[in-house]
Amino acid sequence: MLKVDHASVFFAARDGRTIHALDRVSFDIPESGFVVALGASGCGKSTLLNAIAGFLPLSEGAITLDGRAVQRPGADRGVVFQRDSLLPWTSVVENVALGLKFAGVKRQARNDLALELLRLVGLAEFAKSFPHELSGGMRQRVGIARALATDPDILLMDEPFGALDSLTREQMQELLVSVWAKTAKKIFFITHSIEEALFLGTQVLLMSPRPGRVIAHFDLDFVKRFAETGDARSIKASPEFAQLREEIRSILHRGNDFRSAA
Numbered sequence: 001m002l003k004v005d006h007a008s009v010f011f012a013a014r015d016g017r018t019i020h021a022l023d024r025v026s027f028d029i030p031e032s033g034f035v036v037a038l039g040a041s042g043c044g045k046s047t048l049l050n051a052i053a054g055f056l057p058l059s060e061g062a063i064t065l066d067g068r069a070v071q072r073p074g075a076d077r078g079v080v081f082q083r084d085s086l087l088p089w090t091s092v093v094e095n096v097a098l099g100l101k102f103a104g105v106k107r108q109a110r111n112d113l114a115l116e117l118l119r120l121v122g123l124a125e126f127a128k129s130f131p132h133e134l135s136g137g138m139r140q141r142v143g144i145a146r147a148l149a150t151d152p153d154i155l156l157m158d159e160p161f162g163a164l165d166s167l168t169r170e171q172m173q174e175l176l177v178s179v180w181a182k183t184a185k186k187i188f189f190i191t192h193s194i195e196e197a198l199f200l201g202t203q204v205l206l207m208s209p210r211p212g213r214v215i216a217h218f219d220l221d222f223v224k225r226f227a228e229t230g231d232a233r234s235i236k237a238s239p240e241f242a243q244l245r246e247e248i249r250s251i252l253h254r255g256n257d258f259r260s261a262a
């Protein structure tokens with residue numbers, strides 16, 4: 001279980017002011033939980049993900065993974081960013097195997113595992129290609145395979161599909177659900193898109209503009225329905241999906257009104 005307990009972050013701005021980026025955020029991600037943080041730009045989503053990744057310290061509160069305090073980056077957390085961070089001079093399979101190389105895994109074993117992960121994301125035949133030979137969606141799939149290579153407890157995904165066209169984005173969402181259903185990993189996923197959050201999350205956290213707080217929390221089962229039926233269109237076209245989309249839109253708009261009134 002990942003536990004975020006009253007996490008707050010203050011930054012010191014260049015002009016000496018203090019920026020209150022995150023305010024007492026608490027939530028849990030149980031085994032196989034898929035938690036999506038949704039909110040407008042600047043509400044502290046990346047700050048939260050970076051704290052869970054161990055890239056930045058909390059000012060107050062605590063984050064634990066299976067009872068161990070998170071204080072620095074570790075192989076128990078795999079990270080996927082919006083922009084892929086693949087090494088351009090090395091092949092797809094070697095990019096996936098990179099973390100295993102650092103972990104001291106022998107060449108043959110790491111290649112075998114990397115190939116298995118490339119199969120999982122549907123890219124086995126591109127193992128020997130170089131990143132520039134792949135589309136944006138394919139590069140993100142390599143990023144997912146790479147993040148899974150060290151068998152982390154949780155995947156941390158910072159707007160991983162934000163730069164993709166809408167059709168590729170939907171295909172990537174569906175691929176991610178199949179990876180999640182097959183691996184049963186915990187996932188923490190950030191997005192601006194209400195539809196993406198509703199489709200993917202077993203829990204959706206709505207965050208307010210600065211300071212970033214969790215203002216609403218939804219437990220959902222659209223993702224489980226999709227994993228069972230494979231029918232994304234009927235889920236997204238359902239009255240229940242549409243009603244929640246409107247409810248969330250109205251909460252987020254109210255949040256923005258508070259900000260402009262302040």
Ligand SMILES: Nc1ncnc2c1ncn2[C@@H]1O[C@H](COP(=O)(O)OP(=O)(O)OP(=O)(O)O)[C@@H](O)[C@H]1O
Pocket residue numbers: 011012013019020021039040041042043044045046047048210
């Ligand atoms: N290193 C930093 N120093 C100072 N302020 C920062 C720093 N990092 C983030 N901030 C500020 O903290 C707030 C939250 O930023 P954060 O990037 O977490 O938001 P976000 O919700 O992820 O935004 P976006 O969706 O645009 O990526 C913003 O006002 C940002 O300017």
